[in-house]
Amino acid sequence: MQPAPAISRDAPPEAPSDAPSARQQAVLDAVLALMVEGGDPFTMDAVARRASCSKESLYKWFGDRDGLLTATVRWQASRVHAAREAVDVLDAATLRETLQDFAASWLAVVTSPTSVALNRIAIGHAGSGKSNLGGIVLANGRFAIGARVKPVLEAGRAAGLLAFDDPETAFRTFFGLVGRDIQIRLLLGDAIPLDAGAIRRDAARAVAQFLALYGQPA
Amino acid sequence: MQPAPAISRDAPPEAPSDAPSARQQAVLDAVLALMVEGGDPFTMDAVARRASCSKESLYKWFGDRDGLLTATVRWQASRVHAAREAVDVLDAATLRETLQDFAASWLAVVTSPTSVALNRIAIGHAGSGKSNLGGIVLANGRFAIGARVKPVLEAGRAAGLLAFDDPETAFRTFFGLVGRDIQIRLLLGDAIPLDAGAIRRDAARAVAQFLALYGQPA
DNA sequence: GCAGTACCGTACGGTACGGTACGCCTCCGT
DNA sequence: ACGGAGGCGTACCGTACCGTACGGTACTGC
Structure with a gap:
């Protein structure tokens, strides 16, 4: 394996060139x-x-x-990117709700057949160098959601609702609690039944666990 | 996407046929x-x-x-499978240590170039049906480690050190806390520097978080 | 010695696929 | 009306690669 190029973090690439007709x-x-x-x-x-x-x-x-x-x-990335909502985390309920929204929408994206297929192609390409699709997928997936969640976490910290040192580390824990083994199983062809209800429950559980780890006792 | 075949859970396939010369x-x-x-x-x-x-x-x-x-x-799977050590979780320190061992060895496997390459191939194959490499990889990776960790968790619960309803759910949280975004980033070609020290620290952090979520107060 | 076996190296057929060339149609501006 | 541009469909070329065939060689049992 040749030394892989580092992925541009933090910056969602957002339409670097002309839009398609x-x-x-x-x-x-x-x-x-x-x-x-x-x-x-x-x-x-x-x-x-x-x-x-x-x-x-x-x-x-x-x-x-x-x-x-x-x-x-x-x-596909241009369609997934929702509007970047304003960060106004004031109380614990709003924080929880915002994080649950992120978790649920992320789960919905990751489990969609489109995402699975696209990630499979990108991963296959990542093996043989040339034209890093993997980088683009990462920038618009993992790093884009990170860039959107971290401000929320920091706002929660500013409001005294969360306690952490590094937003990146906190987000990675959040990411792990939400995704768990779902993505790798789907990519490898396992069929995980996951309807809207299950996604909502999973998101609620992940956020509850995250708040149990990083939440400040009021 | 055709309805993917379910992966045989819980049962590590362990050498179904003749060993190679x-x-x-x-x-x-x-x-x-x-x-x-x-x-x-x-x-x-x-x-x-x-x-x-x-x-x-x-x-x-x-x-x-x-x-x-x-x-x-x-x-490759036959070489990764370590001997299934006996489950004897008596106190909190042993439980923590055992889980940290699992986490560290799992991280070492997942970040190894061999695992990355093999997973890439299997994922590429999972897209186009025929001969589910993905199932084999899952059975020897994700599900094998699950089958080994869950008895430990249940022993911890029996010893009054852990509290959970479903071992599978608890393990999936453990899995998420350990792996986070590492595997998908590696698969997509991101270069994550992760030496032995970082793996040890990551494992310790993941286990600490897991115990914070599922540990029983003595 | 010699048949038999296993295997290496290589050459070959068939096919699939990326990329290009060309004929023809439709639409648009003048 | 007419010329040109854009674009569809298709035929075509070169190459890469899977799978097979064949000649040559080392080793074993008799």
């Missing part, structure tokens, strides 16, 4: 649909057929296969 | 070395060249490419 967005949606359906080795022919466009157009628009994959990852 | 073990070690070096798309030619054997022998011994991968996963 409507037609190209349709193509990218077709790519995502193909990925989710799985099974296929994800050939350019399949994309062209599915999107009803010619391969030549694919290569004109996205350069090559990696460009198409990169554009797809960015496209 | 010495020569075959050498081949499997060559496979692991190739995987760790990465970069290559992992061709059968490369394996034959690296192992100084003919492709014909590869096919005679392992059937096909998937058979070779499966044998490699099993081979």
Whole structure:
């Protein structure tokens, strides 16, 4: 394993280049649909057929296969990013609720077939160097949610509701309590039944555990 | 995504068939070395060249490419499985130490280049059905460690040191506290510096947090 | 010595896939 | 009306790789 490039932390990359046109967005949606359906080795022919466009157009628009994959990852990321809500943590109930929202939405994303398929592709690519999809996925997934949660944690600390030294460390604990073994099991093909109710309960449990570890006794 | 097959829980598969001969073990070690070096798309030619054997022998011994991968996963698993130590949790210090050992060895395994490479291959395969490497990896990784830790947790509960309802749930929390975001970041190509000292500290922190959540006040 | 076996090295067939070229259609501006 | 641009469908090329076949070699039992 060659020394992997470090991932740009803290900074969600947010649309570094031109946004795709409507037609190209349709193509990218077709790519995502193909990925989710799985099974296929994800050939350019399949994309062209599915999107009803010619391969030549694919290569004109996205350069090559990696460009198409990169554009797809960015496209999916642009849709997942919710609006960055204002951080106004005043009391314990608001803090808990905010963290539960983050936990639940993160679980929903991570367990979605789209995320699983995309992460699988990115992980497969991470093995053989060239064009780090993995970096993009990390920046828009793990690090993006970290960048959004940490201000909340710091606001909670400022309000005397939480106690921790390093926001990063606190967030990583939060991340572990929320995700546990879910993502690796899904990536490896295990079928975990997880409906909206289970996600809500999991989020509540994770936040309760996190507050038990980092909460300040009023 | 087709309905993924459920993974056989609780039961570590432990050497379902004949053990490979010495020569075959050498081949499997060559496979692991190739995987760790990465970069290559992992061709059968490369394996034959690296192992100084003919492709014909590869096919005679392992059937096909998937058979070779499966044998490699099993081979690695057979080396990782430490002897199942006896469960004798009597006091809080022993419990803490035992859990820290599990956490540290798990972190060491998960962060090893071999594990990363193997998980990448298995995850890539999990996408396209056929021959679930993912199931084998899960059975020998996540579920094997779970099967080994849960008796410890139950012994701790029997000794009045821990309080929980479901051992599985408690273990999953433990798993999350130990692993956090490490595995997904490594799989996606992020370089996390993690030497033996950091692993020891991480293990101690995770166990301290776990005991804070599930420990009984003496 | 000699058949038999196991295996290495290599060459080969078949196929799948990335990437390119070309014909034709549709739409748009003038 | 008409020329051009953009784009779809398809045919095509080169290459990589899985799986097999074949020649050559070392070793074993008789």
